[in-house]
Amino acid sequence: MMPETRPRVLTGAHFINGDIACAEGALAAGLGLFAGYPITPSTEVAERLSQRLPEVGGRYIQMEDELASMAAVLGASWGGVRAMTATSGPGFTLMMENLGLGVMTETPCVVVDVQRGSPSTGLPTLVGQSDVMQAKWGSHGDYEIVAYSPSSCQEMFDLTIKAFNTADRLRIPVILLADEVIGHMTERVVIPEASKIERVERKRPASAPGNGYHPYATDNDLVPPMAPVGEGYRFHITGLTHDEKGYPVTDAVTHERLVRRINEKVLRQASSLCEYEEASLDDADIVVVAYGCVSRSVRRAIREAREGGIRVGLFRPITIWPFPGERIRELSAQAKAFVVAELNLGQFGRELERFTSKPVVGVNRAGGELLPPEPVLAAIREAASW
Amino acid sequence: MVGELLVQTHPRDALLRADRLPHIWCPGCGLGAVMDCYVRAIQASNVPLDKHVVVSGIGCTGRIAGYLNLDSFHTTHGRAIPFATGLKLAKPELEVTVISGDGDLFAIGGNHFLHAARRNTDLLVVCVNNFNYGMTGGQAGPTTPVGSRTSTTPKGASDAPFNLQHLAIALGASFSARWTALHLRQLRSSFARALQLKGFRFVEVLSPCPVGFGKANNLGEGIDEMNFYRSQGVVDQTIEPEMARVEMSHTVPLPLGIFADGGRKRNTLTPQTRRVNGAVTV
Ligand SMILES: Cc1ncc(C[n+]2csc(CCOP(=O)(O)OP(=O)(O)O)c2C)c(N)n1
Ligand code: SF4
Ligand SMILES: [Mg+2]
Numbered sequence: 001m002m003p004e005t006r007p008r009v010l011t012g013a014h015f016i017n018g019d020i021a022c023a024e025g026a027l028a029a030g031l032g033l034f035a036g037y038p039i040t041p042s043t044e045v046a047e048r049l050s051q052r053l054p055e056v057g058g059r060y061i062q063m064e065d066e067l068a069s070m071a072a073v074l075g076a077s078w079g080g081v082r083a084m085t086a087t088s089g090p091g092f093t094l095m096m097e098n099l100g101l102g103v104m105t106e107t108p109c110v111v112v113d114v115q116r117g118s119p120s121t122g123l124p125t126l127v128g129q130s131d132v133m134q135a136k137w138g139s140h141g142d143y144e145i146v147a148y149s150p151s152s153c154q155e156m157f158d159l160t161i162k163a164f165n166t167a168d169r170l171r172i173p174v175i176l177l178a179d180e181v182i183g184h185m186t187e188r189v190v191i192p193e194a195s196k197i198e199r200v201e202r203k204r205p206a207s208a209p210g211n212g213y214h215p216y217a218t219d220n221d222l223v224p225p226m227a228p229v230g231e232g233y234r235f236h237i238t239g240l241t242h243d244e245k246g247y248p249v250t251d252a253v254t255h256e257r258l259v260r261r262i263n264e265k266v267l268r269q270a271s272s273l274c275e276y277e278e279a280s281l282d283d284a285d286i287v288v289v290a291y292g293c294v295s296r297s298v299r300r301a302i303r304e305a306r307e308g309g310i311r312v313g314l315f316r317p318i319t320i321w322p323f324p325g326e327r328i329r330e331l332s333a334q335a336k337a338f339v340v341a342e343l344n345l346g347q348f349g350r351e352l353e354r355f356t357s358k359p360v361v362g363v364n365r366a367g368g369e370l371l372p373p374e375p376v377l378a379a380i381r382e383a384a385s386w
Numbered sequence: 387m388v389g390e391l392l393v394q395t396h397p398r399d400a401l402l403r404a405d406r407l408p409h410i411w412c413p414g415c416g417l418g419a420v421m422d423c424y425v426r427a428i429q430a431s432n433v434p435l436d437k438h439v440v441v442s443g444i445g446c447t448g449r450i451a452g453y454l455n456l457d458s459f460h461t462t463h464g465r466a467i468p469f470a471t472g473l474k475l476a477k478p479e480l481e482v483t484v485i486s487g488d489g490d491l492f493a494i495g496g497n498h499f500l501h502a503a504r505r506n507t508d509l510l511v512v513c514v515n516n517f518n519y520g521m522t523g524g525q526a527g528p529t530t531p532v533g534s535r536t537s538t539t540p541k542g543a544s545d546a547p548f549n550l551q552h553l554a555i556a557l558g559a560s561f562s563a564r565w566t567a568l569h570l571r572q573l574r575s576s577f578a579r580a581l582q583l584k585g586f587r588f589v590e591v592l593s594p595c596p597v598g599f600g601k602a603n604n605l606g607e608g609i610d611e612m613n614f615y616r617s618q619g620v621v622d623q624t625i626e627p628e629m630a631r632v633e634m635s636h637t638v639p640l641p642l643g644i645f646a647d648g649g650r651k652r653n654t655l656t657p658q659t660r661r662v663n664g665a666v667t668v
Contacts, residue, residue, distance in 0.1 A: 033476050035468075059475045063468060064501040071465040072472030075441070078459065079476025098469075101462050209436075229457045229473065230480050232436040236403070236452050238460035247406060248452060248460075 008056040009194040018156040019044035025160030032081025035072035041180040042114035045086035066094035086112035100139035108167035114183040117367035127180035128367030130344035144266035147175040147321040153187035165200035181293035222265035275318040284313035301376035332356035337383035414608020416567030416593030427577030441470040443490035447514040464495030489527040503557035516595035524598030560585035562646040566592040566615040
């Protein structure tokens with residue numbers, strides 16, 4: 001039997017699945033409210049938080065659907081707490097409406113998407129990675145988003161914390177773009193002491209209430225300070241195009257300025273946001289690109305290809321959006337080809353092509369099982385023969 | 387002839403964003419009156435003004451949020467209630483009121499109304515029911531009476547409308563009232579009463595939308611619809627909520643009043659809110 005009440009940060013080594021690691025990461029990050037709707041393969045995140053949040057004074061609410069879940073997350077964020085939801089493809093689609101509201105109103109929050117086989121209801125219990133483009137373009141309009149791709153249970157924990165910090169720093173919704181394999185597999189996860197967990201706070205207004213706070217006035221980093229609700233700042237927030245006061249404005253100039261700014265505040269940070277792992281790339285002329293669960297199986301293909309004398313290495317983007325285009329451009333100088341392995345029909349690979357003139361070989365499966373090493377090895381050998 | 391009346395200040399200035407006026411609403415629209423009633427009710431409430439928050443969806447009614455000098459949120463179409471739910475849970479000391487239109491709350495947002503009521507979420511939900519989608523130019527919606535002409539029911543609406551009082555009470559609202567944009571005193575005191583209570587509370591306000599609905603449906607201009615409310619409105623809080631249908635017909639009475647109060651039980655009227663000689667004393 002578990003003890004009745006556990007601390008917020010479960011410091012120590014654990015053997016847990018990725019979804020639970022994500023839930024624990026959220027708790028460690030200070031999660032105040034989770035609103036969600038059950039969907040495989042993300043449900044364990046909700047289940048875990050339904051037990052754990054009340055233990056630590058947080059709120060868990062099961063909403064009537066994912067439209068409501070996302071709306072409740074935004075409301076809670078304005079209520080001053082760190083807020084999150086977790087879902088998979090079908091629910092992620094429903095969340096796009098209010099993800100857009102989050103972008104436009106600059107509302108920090110975290111959306112976990114544990115991807116499964118798609119389109120539509122697809123393969124509820126089996127893996128996929130086909131929400132890469134939805135994560136970027138799923139809501140209408142021009143916006144930049146941050147999406148992290150964990151490839152281990154430890155990263156489910158670590159990147160969930162990072163997602164909250166990025167969300168609060170930039171005042172944006174941040175997506176944890178996980179997949180079924182990582183969500184459901186069980187691994188060792190080390191949770192540090194509470195004092196070792198990094199926390200980036202939201203920027204607050206410098207002045208007290210009543211001094212003409214403008215909710216969308218920004219300084220150099222283009223991120224406006226966010227006032228707490230209910231403390232006298234008396235601000236208005238709208239999804240309509242708005243000026244610095246937060247008031248709706250119907251003109252092209254204000255619209256241009258606003259849309260440019262909310263994109264630019266993310267793009268400006270792109271180089272610090274773009275995290276990746278590289279292995280055996282020093283002398284490589286073939287660069288295998290893989291993320292999430294697929295980045296695990298391609299390692300074997302790379303090892304075997306190396307054993308056969310092929311100079312090949314791994315580029316594993318941890319940040320999927322903003323796209324690590326600059327690094328791809330650099331790698332392009334040494335590469336004669338890229339092999340992009342993913343559980344979709346080429347979503348990441350297609351974006352990658354924008355940053356290289358070298359051949360890009362896609363190793364693609366629609367989902368349903370983990371991509372095996374063999375087709376990746378075959379693609380590496382083929383590229384090596386050119 | 388009455389000349390132009392110029393005033394320097396207004397008693398509700400502190401609670402309105404005067405720098406956003408004039409508002410976008412049409413002449414004869416009932417929304418200004420509803421907003422004024424709400425403002426007066428919160429001025430009189432025990433909760434400090436800084437703790438009152440308004441959340442609205444999309445529509446002409448949804449624009450109320452932006453004219454109030456409160457912390458206020460104009461969200462997406464239909465999602466005011468779940469947004470407000472998250473806000474309230476995160477910061478329970480807030481007094482959160484959702485103000486939105488009939489289409490917003492009962493078509494696209496209908497499911498959220500159901501579930502917020504089921505959970506007895508501590509929210510006051512105000513629906514300005516103008517029987518149509520005003521903002522988008524007068525299309526039929528979930529409260530459009532059968533036979534009414536709208537821009538999408540050229541031969542008259544055929545789908546049965548919701549009786550919002552019956553709906554709210556069946557769902558267990560702890561307070562549920564219907565007034566019109568003419569019944570300002572009653573509306574204000576219903577807001578005040580609802581703000582004293584806890585749990586899921588509902589106030590419906592029938593309101594003229596001469597542009598989108600009134601003119602095409604024999605109700606004339608805003609002032610004519612107000613006269614209609616005066617002649618047809620009957621305050622009878624003893625009738626069963628399911629009988630309190632809104633027909634908007636010159637030959638059928640318009641049931642008004644407080645249909646649930648102070649508890650989740652239907653018809654739990656306090657003595658003060660009972661009908662007295664056809665008029666209500668609240
Ligand atoms: C998702 C979505 N669908 C449609 C619209 C267009 N739209 C804006 S307001 C509105 C209807 C509003 O009607 P109601 O809630 O009754 O408010 P009213 O304008 O009558 O006060 C619609 C359909 C929208 N903004 N968003
Ligand atoms: S369209 Fe109708 S509801 Fe909208 S402002 Fe005009 S009169 Fe009012
Ligand atoms: Mg309407």
